[in-house]
Amino acid sequence: MRQFVERHTFWAIVILLAAAVFLWMIFAVWPDWLVSGLGRKKTFVNTLLNGVTLGGLYFLVASGFTLVFGLMRNVNLAHGSLYLLGGYIGYEVAEASGSWFLGLAVAFLAIAASGVLMQVLIFRRMEGDDLRQTLVTLAISIIAADLMLAVWTGTTYQFAPPEWLFGAATLPVVSVVKASGDPVFIKYPIYRLTVLAVAVAVGIGLWLFLNRTRIGMMIRAGVNDRQMLSASGVNVQLLFALVFAIGAGLAGFAGVVGGTALSIAPGEDVRYLLASLIVVIVGGLGSVTGAAIGALLIGLAEQFGLAYFPTYGVVLTFLILVVVLAVRPQGIMGTR
Amino acid sequence: MAARSLFSGSASFAERHPAAIAVIVLLLVYPSFASDFFVFQIGAYSLILGTISLSLMMLAGYGGMVSLAQMTVAGFAGYLVAILGDNSVGVMGLGWPWWVTVPTAVLAAALLNTFIGAISVRTEGIYTIMITLAIAVAFFYFVRQNYVIFNGFTGFAGVAPPVLFGVDWRDPLPFYYLSLAVAGGFLWAVLHGARSTFGLSLQAIRDNPRRMRALGYDVTLHRIAAYFLSGLIAGTAGVLLVWFNGRISPGSVGVDIVIDILVIAVVGGLRHPIGPFLGAIAFVLLENFAIDLIDRERFNTVIGTAFLLIVLFSPDGLLGLWNRITSKVRLGRRAQLGARNEKRDGRHPAGSLEGT
Numbered sequence: 001m002r003q004f005v006e007r008h009t010f011w012a013i014v015i016l017l018a019a020a021v022f023l024w025m026i027f028a029v030w031p032d033w034l035v036s037g038l039g040r041k042k043t044f045v046n047t048l049l050n051g052v053t054l055g056g057l058y059f060l061v062a063s064g065f066t067l068v069f070g071l072m073r074n075v076n077l078a079h080g081s082l083y084l085l086g087g088y089i090g091y092e093v094a095e096a097s098g099s100w101f102l103g104l105a106v107a108f109l110a111i112a113a114s115g116v117l118m119q120v121l122i123f124r125r126m127e128g129d130d131l132r133q134t135l136v137t138l139a140i141s142i143i144a145a146d147l148m149l150a151v152w153t154g155t156t157y158q159f160a161p162p163e164w165l166f167g168a169a170t171l172p173v174v175s176v177v178k179a180s181g182d183p184v185f186i187k188y189p190i191y192r193l194t195v196l197a198v199a200v201a202v203g204i205g206l207w208l209f210l211n212r213t214r215i216g217m218m219i220r221a222g223v224n225d226r227q228m229l230s231a232s233g234v235n236v237q238l239l240f241a242l243v244f245a246i247g248a249g250l251a252g253f254a255g256v257v258g259g260t261a262l263s264i265a266p267g268e269d270v271r272y273l274l275a276s277l278i279v280v281i282v283g284g285l286g287s288v289t290g291a292a293i294g295a296l297l298i299g300l301a302e303q304f305g306l307a308y309f310p311t312y313g314v315v316l317t318f319l320i321l322v323v324v325l326a327v328r329p330q331g332i333m334g335t336r
Numbered sequence: 337m338a339a340r341s342l343f344s345g346s347a348s349f350a351e352r353h354p355a356a357i358a359v360i361v362l363l364l365v366y367p368s369f370a371s372d373f374f375v376f377q378i379g380a381y382s383l384i385l386g387t388i389s390l391s392l393m394m395l396a397g398y399g400g401m402v403s404l405a406q407m408t409v410a411g412f413a414g415y416l417v418a419i420l421g422d423n424s425v426g427v428m429g430l431g432w433p434w435w436v437t438v439p440t441a442v443l444a445a446a447l448l449n450t451f452i453g454a455i456s457v458r459t460e461g462i463y464t465i466m467i468t469l470a471i472a473v474a475f476f477y478f479v480r481q482n483y484v485i486f487n488g489f490t491g492f493a494g495v496a497p498p499v500l501f502g503v504d505w506r507d508p509l510p511f512y513y514l515s516l517a518v519a520g521g522f523l524w525a526v527l528h529g530a531r532s533t534f535g536l537s538l539q540a541i542r543d544n545p546r547r548m549r550a551l552g553y554d555v556t557l558h559r560i561a562a563y564f565l566s567g568l569i570a571g572t573a574g575v576l577l578v579w580f581n582g583r584i585s586p587g588s589v590g591v592d593i594v595i596d597i598l599v600i601a602v603v604g605g606l607r608h609p610i611g612p613f614l615g616a617i618a619f620v621l622l623e624n625f626a627i628d629l630i631d632r633e634r635f636n637t638v639i640g641t642a643f644l645l646i647v648l649f650s651p652d653g654l655l656g657l658w659n660r661i662t663s664k665v666r667l668g669r670r671a672q673l674g675a676r677n678e679k680r681d682g683r684h685p686a687g688s689l690e691g692t
Contacts, residue, residue, distance in 0.1 A: 073462075122648075134462050134465055138598070139640050139641075142599075142637075143637050146634060146635075270473065274473040277470045281470065313481060314477045321467075
């Protein structure tokens, strides 16, 4: 941090100023000229929060994707299908048992198990042939999407989360001051804030797991040099299965969390696959920190695009992708 | 790279000239004994899909770059035909004559593919798949959201080929021959282009980019040029496709169909330019007659399973399956014929540079 300030004083000042302006935009009551330029403050803050929470959701999905890739060099194009399947399974369990948390747990475990199954039955058979693995995952995603459509039809499903997650929280942010002098505070759904909290918790948990535990150390070693790790007596296949379980499980977990925030319907698999792809390309393949940065960027870009220029919203996301690839082909946190 | 084992060219088709001539004759007289349905819905459609897949095969087989955005490029050309020419929706439809619209659409599609190439050639292998898939999906969402130019969810309808020389080119027979001419022309161009200096350098770059760079070749430029050329193929096929369907909508460039193009190319075989056409015929036949096998709704399961089986058990696709069977037959014969043939056939595994 201090090194950065000393080396890039100019950029440090720019970042500091940007952060200050940003904080001011969130907490201050907007003067009229800003309102006429950007619209109401409520829209801005809500879009910002939507973007951040969506980024959190994207992080949940993409972190599993990037984890699997980092260790196994396997682009799992069925990741979106795992997300959707997790959502459906979670919904069924939650409906049958009446417990949303049970649905969440079962979705995580079931999708983790199917991830292990995929690793053991398919990827182990074609190790090192990354292109074939990618094509296989593509085939699986086609079949899975079609079978899920057959079982759960085209209906949109809506979860019923626990009571205390319902409703809106009043944020300590004033949107406008009424003529009478009373400040109007901005409200925001509690559930979406919870999604953000869960994403942050998962992110910290993953970081601790990778950087502070013995297994995490093995995984990092495997990312750097798989053969050397295997030569030093670690059961690499077991490690692969474990990482695949965590990565897939996170997708299933995100399926329930995201399905509750939005909804579960056919086509969501492609949406989240696209999100994961862009997030990890932007953030850098194989880097969990990169996935967090990428998810935040893409989530914000998507929501701001939707709110301020609806017809060209996708272009903004795409522009970020192009700029990152042009400047840093390996992604923001990627190493090559 | 793993891509090499999947995509190295093979040298077995050029030796079979009699068979090739027989196929050409069969394709030319095909409409004389087939019904309109088989000429138009099966014949012309297979040729168009095959041509789009050919543009992918050219990139993947000779360049080692698997781009999933080929259908996007074709769809872009189709959209341009609807936007610049006539459509019955009432949005855009600038009414330009066909001889301006079609070249513009094809060229714009090629330029779009050049742009896609410029973005993705900086990365390699599976990264290319990921980036081009992201581009394809982004294009799908873009045309679906954009109502001003692309007319959003509805898309365009009422796009028809021109009536020229007193022939309505939408009629099954003329349209079949038009598709056949385009497909055959591009097939010939790819076959011969593969043996040109450019084609050979492209294949050398696929096999060893570092060495080619050291030899002074501009690797990036070659790859981008390949994207441009494949964009021409995909764009032309895209124009035919929009004429075939008469309409275009975001569904025409959706993820399903984008992946279908890859499925067609892989199922057919990426080693030889004829592979995509085999794959397209198989795909279209399955699409039309899977209804007799199982529920029409579950078509994607059938095609996905076929794709999975091919990738798992015959990475070279149908073409590889065919080659394997024939080489087994040949092996048996060779055992009797002895050393002379062995020398001739022994060339095959190293034959990747010869293209055809």
